[in-house]
Amino acid sequence: MKNQSVLRWGILGAARVNERLMPAIVSSDNAKLIAIASRRQGAAAEVLAKYAPQETDVLVLDDPEQLLNNPDIDAVYLPMANEEHTEWAIKAIEQGKHVLIEKPMALNLEEIEAIEAAAIKYKVIAMEGFMYVFHPQHDAVHKLIDSGVIGEVRTVKTCFSFPMKPARLYRITRGIEQGGGAMWDIGPYAVHTARKWFDSDPVSVISMAKLNEHGADVSLSGVLDYGDGKFAHFDMSFERARRSEYEIIGTLGGIKCETVWNNPNDAPVVSWWTDAGERHTMQLEAANHFDLEIEHFSDCVLNGKTPALSFSDAKANCKTIVAALESASTGNKVEI
């Protein structure tokens, strides 16, 4: 964007995740929060007062359309419910806004293609919000793999679980088709991480789930087949102790990253070992991946850079999630 050093943001929805993203927009040097809108009377004001009380000049709106019509807003952060992402992303794009869409970008391939077509038509950037990829701890993991110490990557294990708090029950009071359950909520991370470390897409998936009375998966576990004996195991649950970690096993050793999708500022720990008997634990600098995500997106828009997360990545992730859910529902292995 010519002659602009700060991206002007609007937030579309008084969602709970604003607890993380709103302070990130407010504190980033290349971002400025202009407005927040909710469809519920007073909810936007409440969220602003809770997560950025010092921001007294932010516009508070009870109509999201009004935010989209505001010419002083360049980009929109979209944290509405999973099943609403497509409709509102397209509305924002049609108003010429760049959009950072919370994960999962959409619930099926066709919807992602519609968002992509709109972004191309209106010449804006739209990106799925996988904040975790911006954490520098994964660069440390990358370096270890590139150094050859663990050999060729053969297995990736991703585990994301926590006991569901009563305040968060809305995540599992709607069925899978409506975007509810663990696979659509925390599963996108697990699948994305497996795809990231294999740097390719799986050929098939087999998974199992426990559904609740609303038809939402409260626990889902499975295996992605990458061919030639390479597998990714994923385990997600709202009824287990907290884990937020991945493990990469190669032909010569393994790497474990222990605090992956957690709250920002957790002290990251990466450990690795080899068959030859080496054992190392690296305590890395804390970093806030939400801040880094906002800085990256703002930089891409302001300086015409390519976003780190592409539409083809979003589509491949979605395809894998949909196949995993089909497998859980039918009990069959599903080709991807």
Ligand SMILES: NC(=O)c1ccc[n+]([C@@H]2O[C@H](COP(=O)([O-])OP(=O)(O)OC[C@H]3O[C@@H](n4cnc5c(N)ncnc54)[C@H](OP(=O)(O)O)[C@@H]3O)[C@@H](O)[C@H]2O)c1
């Ligand atoms: N990146 C991350 O770390 C992270 C973490 C959590 C969630 N997420 C993602 O972010 C998105 C939002 O998740 P969330 O858990 O923050 O959702 P949420 O609080 O349920 O908010 C989703 C939408 O529902 C409406 N809403 C909020 N509270 C409501 C209430 N009490 N009654 C009726 N409607 C209400 C809001 O729209 P209005 O204000 O317009 O009513 C809001 O935009 C999801 O796509 C999720 O997957 C990402």
